[in-house]
Amino acid sequence: MSWGQTRMGEQLARYTARSWWVPLVRGLILLLVGLALLLAPLTSLAAVVTVLGVGALADGVVSVVLGIAGRGQWGAGWRVVRGAIGVLAGLFLIWQPSISAKSLVVLAGIAGLVTGVVMIAVSVQTRALAPSTWSGGLVAGGLLALLGTFLIVFPSVALLVATVSLGIGALLVGAALVAHGWRLRREWKQLARL
Template sequence: MEELARTWWVYLIRGLCALLFGLLALIWPGITLYALVVVFGVYAIANGVFELFSSGRGGARSWMVVSGVGSILIGAAVLLWPGITALVLLLLIAAWAVVVGILEIVAAIRLRRVAAGEWTFVVSGALAVLFGVLLFLWPVASAMAVLWLIGVMAILYGISLVAMAFRLRGVGFHRPGTSERPHPV
């Protein structure tokens, strides 16, 4: 848990990026497909890089590495083929969300043995899975509805990551059994 507490700021950055992505999708719903492709591709790569950086050591490490590499590969695929159709883009985003969500839930189950508060991983993972499943169920939804769905999901996901970041930061400040408060990183 101390390893995660030292990298609390990584979750904060991931959450803020998700919030920014979600707000942009809601503020400019008329965004072109090309711009959405680029924004999503960059976000998925950044999310994967930060997830790899925060994977640390321990039982959940391998799942977080797989999730991070998967995010980077999906983001790269989206950027390499910017002329992708809306349906294929939606299916890539749906697959990415389901895989990342499942891997975060698996990591939470592994973390419950060493730390309380793993529910934040479960919530963010469950939101990602729910979002992916909804996209798979209704892939022909209008572009406006999809942009709103993507925006709302990204905002909720970002809020859960920001909450987790501050929870982890609090763990770093209060070490059980001591009165010392370590200097924040």
């Protein structure tokens, strides 16, 4: 083994020694979240709703800032409208997590439908400026509008599917992270012997 390989191995061993537990802890947390979502979906929903509210709020603020920064450009006004809707929806979700789950799903559906329609309008309005990329916004807006419509029409099904999907996803990712953390620990022990 050359001097460079030895040094790189030492650096890798030091890094792994300091960080192998990070994916392990993340994985354990995700396993707990997944179990909570599957075992007590309605209780866990308030926490999930708050996180979704924070996400909607952040997305809305970014959209408003982009719309204001792009003042005078095509679609800037629509971005501000979309952002304002996102901010209002996010604040509502954060401040009212105890509202019924179906109402929240319907609210998310309305926000998705409106946001999708706004995205379609922005894409159509800007197609002359960006002929090779406007269709992406059109497709994304159409899919978001369809998802919003589904949430409005079938809130119970959407709620169950979302909660179970999040729970299963958290369990799978958590298990993968725990396994990764243990592998890193094993590698660190092997590197430490070199």
